[in-house]
Amino acid sequence: MSKKNPEKKSNPGISRRQFLASGGVAALGSVALSGCATGGGEVKTEAPSTPKISRHRMLGRTGFKVSDISMGCGSIADPNVVRYAYDHGINLFDTAETYGNGDSETKIGTAMQHMDRSKIFIVTKLGIDESPDEQNIIERFNKSLERMKTPYADALMMHGIADQELVTYEPFHSACAKLKTEGKLKHAGISSHGPRGDEPDAMDTVLLKAVDDGRFDIMLLSYGFVNKDEGERVLSACRGKNIGTTNMKSATGLLVIPVLDVDNPSEMVQGWFDYLEADGATREEAIERIKAHLERQKPEHEKALAATQPFMKKHGIKTQDELDRRSYQWVLSNPDAHTICPSMPNFDRLDKFLPLTGTELSSSGQRFLDEYAQVYRSRNCIIGCTDCISACDQQVPVSTILRYAYYYRKLGRQKHAMRKYAALAQNQAGVCLDCSAPCVDACPHGVQVQAQLFEAHGLLTLV
Numbered sequence: 350m351s352k353k354n355p356e357k358k359s360n361p362g363i364s365r366r367q368f369l370a371s372g373g374v375a376a377l378g379s380v381a382l383s384g385c386a387t388g389g390g391e392v393k394t395e396a397p398s399t400p401k402i403s404r405h406r407m408l409g410r411t412g413f414k415v416s417d418i419s420m421g422c423g424s425i426a427d428p429n430v431v432r433y434a435y436d437h438g439i440n441l442f443d444t445a446e447t448y449g450n451g452d453s454e455t456k457i458g459t460a461m462q463h464m465d466r467s468k469i470f471i472v473t474k475l476g477i478d479e480s481p482d483e484q485n486i487i488e489r490f491n492k493s494l495e496r497m498k499t500p501y502a503d504a505l506m507m508h509g510i511a512d513q514e515l516v517t518y519e520p521f522h523s524a525c526a527k528l529k530t531e532g533k534l535k536h537a538g539i540s541s542h543g544p545r546g547d548e549p550d551a552m553d554t555v556l557l558k559a560v561d562d563g564r565f566d567i568m569l570l571s572y573g574f575v576n577k578d579e580g581e582r583v584l585s586a587c588r589g590k591n592i593g594t595t596n597m598k599s600a601t602g603l604l605v606i607p608v609l610d611v612d613n614p615s616e617m618v619q620g621w622f623d624y625l626e627a628d629g630a631t632r633e634e635a636i637e638r639i640k641a642h643l644e645r646q647k648p649e650h651e652k653a654l655a656a657t658q659p660f661m662k663k664h665g666i667k668t669q670d671e672l673d674r675r676s677y678q679w680v681l682s683n684p685d686a687h688t689i690c691p692s693m694p695n696f697d698r699l700d701k702f703l704p705l706t707g708t709e710l711s712s713s714g715q716r717f718l719d720e721y722a723q724v725y726r727s728r729n730c731i732i733g734c735t736d737c738i739s740a741c742d743q744q745v746p747v748s749t750i751l752r753y754a755y756y757y758r759k760l761g762r763q764k765h766a767m768r769k770y771a772a773l774a775q776n777q778a779g780v781c782l783d784c785s786a787p788c789v790d791a792c793p794h795g796v797q798v799q800a801q802l803f804e805a806h807g808l809l810t811l812v
C-alpha cells in the first residue's frame with residue numbers, strides 16, 4: 350500500500366452553489382468554460398470549488414475505466430445530486446430496485462437526459478430471496494430500465510446475497526444471458542455484506558464462491574480497515590479472475606456519541622426527530638422521548654467516551670469526518686479496490702468525498718488507523734462476519750443488527766434502518782437483556798457484543 354498523501358485537489362470544479370445557480374448540468378458547460386455567468390445572471394463562488402475526479406481505474410474485465418469514487422444511490426435527495434456527481438467526474442452509479450422502492454432509479458432517470466450514457470456505468474440490483482423465475486427477473490429488470498430511462502444497464506447484480514447456495518441460482522443466470530442477447534445488459538454481478546435475517550453465510554464465503562462460479566464480472570463488497578482480512582481475501586480472488594470490484598461500507602469506525610442540542614441537532618438526533626414526528630409525535634413529545642432515551646443510554650455512552658476521548662485528544666481530532674476521511678483513503682490506497690462506492694444522498698456528502706479522489710493514506714494516517722483499531726475494537730463489529738452466530742440460541746442476528754445501526758449512524762438512513770430492525774420482530778436484541786451473553790466470548794475480534802446490541806436496540810427503537 351502506497352504511503353503518499355498528496356491531498357491533491359486537481360481539476361477544480363464548479364461549486365454546489367454555482368451548480369444550483371446555473372440550473373444544473375445543462376448550463377454547466379458554459380460555466381466551466383467561462384467561469385462567470387449563466388442564464389443571464391452572475392454566478393458567485395462563496396467557497397473553494399469541489400474538485401473533480403482525478404483518478405480512474407480499470408474495472409476488471411468489464412473494460413470500463415471507473416472513477417476512483419463512485420456514487421452509492423441508496424437514497425437520493427434530489428436528481429440534481431446525480432447531475433452534480435456526473436459533472437464532477439463520477440461515472441459509476443450504483444442503485445437497486447429496492448432503493449426507495451424504485452425512487453433511486455427514478456431520480457437517476459430524471460438526471461439521465463443530462464448525462465452522456467456512453468460515459469457512465471450503471472449498476473442496478475435485484476433481490477432473489479423469493480425464488481423469482483426467469484420471467485419475473487426479466488420483467489423487474491425491464492421496469493428498472495424504464496425508471497432509469499436507459500435502454501441498457503452495464504451490470505445487474507444479485508442483491509445482498511447471504512446464502513452461498515444462491516450464487517448458482519439458475520433463473521438469475523439464464524435471465525442475464527437473455528438480457529445480454531437482447532442488448533439490455535452487459536455484465537452479471539453480485540453484492541454481499543454477509544449474513545441477513547436467517548441467511549447465515551459470511552460475505553467472503555458467498556463472494557469467493559461467486560468468483561469460482563465464473564459468471565460474475567463485477568462484485569460489490571464491504572471493505573474497510575475494520576474488515577481488512579475478509580475483504581482482502583475477496584479482492585485478491587477477484588484480481589486473479591480480473592473481476593471488477595466496487596467497495597461499500599468502507600468507513601465503519603465511530604467516534605460520535607449522541608448529545609441533544611435542540612437548537613442545533615446533530616444529523617443523528619435530527620434523524621430521531623424526523624422519525625418521531627413522522628410517527629405523529631409533537632416536537633415537545635419528541636424532545637422528551639429523546640431525552641429519556643439518552644438518559645437510559647448514559648452508562649454506555651460514558652464508558653465509550655472514557656475510551657474515545659484520550660484517543661481523540663492525542664490525535665487532535667474532533668469530528669467523525671476526520672476518521673472517515675482516513676478510512677476512505679485507506680481503501681483508495683489499494684488498487685484492487687477499483688472504486689469506493691459510498692452512499693451519496695446529498696450535495697454535502699459529495700462535497701465531503703470528492704476531495705479524496707487521487708489521494709492515498711499517509712504513513713501517519715496508517716498509524717492512526719492501527720491505533721484506532723486497537724482502542725475501539727470493542728465497539729466495531731465487522732460487517733459481513735458470522736463468527737459468533739452459533740453462540741446465540743435466541744437467534745439474534747448480531748451482524749445484521751449491528752449493520753442496521755451502521756446504516757443509522759453512518760449513512761444517515763434512520764427510517765430505513767428502523768424499519769429494517771422492526772421487521773426482525775422477535776429476533777430483536779431486546780432479549781439480550783436477560784442473557785448471560787455467550788456471544789461475547791464467541792467473538793474473536795474483541796467486540797463487546799451485548800453492550801453493542803443494547804446500544805443498537807436503543808438507537809433503532811428509541812426505547
Ligand code: SF4
Nearest residue numbers: 741745781784786788
Ligand atoms: S446477548 Fe445473548 S441473546 Fe443477545 S446476541 Fe448475545 S447470546 Fe444472543
Ligand code: SF4
Nearest residue numbers: 730731734736737792
Ligand atoms: S460481534 Fe464479533 S464475531 Fe459477532 S459478527 Fe461482530 S465481529 Fe463477528
